[in-house]
Amino acid sequence: MSRTINLLACDLGASNGRAQLARFDGNKLKLDVIHNFTNGGARLNGNFYWDILALFAEIKQGIKKAVKVTDGDIHSMGLDTWGVDYGLLDENGKLMSLPYHYRDSRTDGIPAEVFKEIGKKEIYQETGIQFMQINTLFQLYAELKERPWILNNAATLLFMPDLLNYLLTGKKYNEHTIASTSQLFNPLKNTWSETIFKSLGIPVDIMQEVIYPGNKIGGLLPEVKEECGLNNDLAVMAVGSHDTASAVAATPLEDENGVYLSSGTWSLLGMELTEPVINENSLTENFTNELGVENRVRFLKNITGLWLIQECKRIWQREGRDLSYSEISRAAAQATPFKYRLDPDDPVFMKPENMPEVIKEYCRKTKQAVPETIGEMARGVYESLAFSYDKVIKRLEKLVDRKIKNIHMVGGGIQAELLCQYTADISKRRVLAGPVEATATGNVLAQLIGLGEIKDLKEGRELVRNSIELKEYLPV
The missing domain is CATH 3.30.420.40 (ATPase, nucleotide binding domain)
Structure with a gap:
């Protein structure tokens, strides 16, 4: 491979986010941070939310900078975030409310309420997921108790990376790795747990088709392309959109x-x-x-x-x-x-x-x-x-x-x-x-696999080893 291809990784963490431009020459992978921004949520009327519009603006800023650096020569982009949080859309595809922050207090005491409807053991057998108050399962039950009119009128649930990808492309999917963090997905049947949804009275039809890392979600919406100064098409790829999934993918x-x-x-x-x-x-x-x-x-x-x-x-x-x-x-x-x-x-x-x-x-x-x-x-x-x-x-x-x-x-x-x-x-x-930028690196590996530039994760991890220097610590 004589050419170098450019890829964009947008990695959003709970405290900060960054856009990184990756360059792959067939042998090594080099990542550079081109845009940094802070995150952390916003408090409003006693609740804690994510400022989704600010995050969307920062992602577009990252795309703009990548366009400027590469003269628009970007093969694809991928986006990852933290897990469990989500946004709800109405039947017209409009966001119904700001997404709640997982540290919001609305889930206080909710697990005990859920266990009255369905046993802890049954939930674990269905999902295999660790019990944490922040899980989507408990957030949705809190939603049902506090604001049933929202959930009952929702047509679509999109996890945070799915929601941001929707704002970029207009396409609605639930990515596989982020879906698994919800405590609503059965990894043995590889589908949503009808048992849990039915037991709690949560409508399962708000969940979307599951898409896997390496598959193309879609191209940027025309208005996004125009705002970002992009003349070429830019494929938005599904990656390990739960940030830990991407980080583990890049762990050699x-x-x-x-x-x-x-x-x-x-x-x-x-x-x-x-x-x-x-x-x-x-x-x-x-x-x-x-x-x-x-x-x-x-x-x-x-x-x-x-x-x-x-x-x-x-x-x-x-x-x-x-x-x-x-x-x-x-x-x-x-x-x-x-x-x-x-x-x-x-x-x-x-x-x-x-x-x-x-x-x-x-x-x-x-x-x-x-x-x-x-x-x-x-x-x-x-x-x-x-x-x-x-x-x-x-x-x-x-x-x-x-x-x-x-x-x-x-x-x-x-x-x-x-x-x-x-x-x-x-x-x-x-x-x-190593690597420090594991999440962004794993994000890029999924894109490279999807584009056919590398064969699989095994080859991707070899690429990581060839591209960075690992530091060893021995017990003293």
Whole structure:
């Protein structure tokens, strides 16, 4: 292959988003961030929403910049976001309401209400998905209780990446990997769970045809092309539109006994399998079976991740201490080790007003030393995350009956080298880190497979190995 092709990856996370231009010359893949923007939601009248119009505007801005850089020579684009959240359209294809943020309080107490209608065990047998208050299942039931007139008049449910793709193309699909995060999709039957929809009185006909990574969704709408200054057609491709699915796709796992750890606002830790693990033990341990690129199963545990540090940083900045993440990490490295330890998944950390104060109060209640400095607080968070990873890996080993020796960390969190080293030290396992931009890379791999430029995910992961340098951390 003598030519270089350009592809655009739009990767939206819960705290920020970016558009990256990928260049593939047949041997290596190079990604450059061409547009950055912040995300985080918007509060309105006591509720928490996503500003979908602002996100759509940022995506178009990313396309404009890509058009300018490449003179319009872009082969395709793909879009991924976080999971579970959605928008509802009426029969005319109009958005009925701002999409709720998964941290909105409307799902407080909802799981208990759902379990009165259908048992926890039956839900897990149908979906294999970890129980979290934020899941689409619980959000829709809250919708049914709070605003039945919205749900009863809705014609279409689109998950966040589906919704943004719809705004770009006018095409309505539910992408396979994002559908699996909803706790409404049966991975064994590979379709929506009629049992769950019927039990809860939620209309299943709002769900759309499922599309798979690598398939073409459609071209840009004429008005979008015009606004972005694009004269050529630009194919919008389905990718692993759940960001973790794309991140795992780009993880160059060495063997079937390695685990991946996608590190960002959330930490997603698990193994790639060919079949779901749905049994009493996986239910008890609350492990999830999300679907991945090429119909792979991401058997994993969702763990609260760098959200803890992100929220601390936000409060410190508000107080006039505007520190970079590298400065926070340096302060942590100089702090006293093991001063306190927290459970990252304790509900008190889900949506705090002031994270540093919540951490201090947690330490008081659990009769531990209270962190006084930024370094002490950050170090305790990093150490606690590493302890949490180790605990989950030990449980994972029992569930799949394998011995895990290597941890492959990817995502923005690996820039916190301290976290990578603590993970190696505390787990007593070798850690390989990279790529940082795993989600965008996996997004591009799905596009390349769909375009026929690479054969499959195996070839894609070799491409990743050839394109980046992995960093090794050994336990000390």
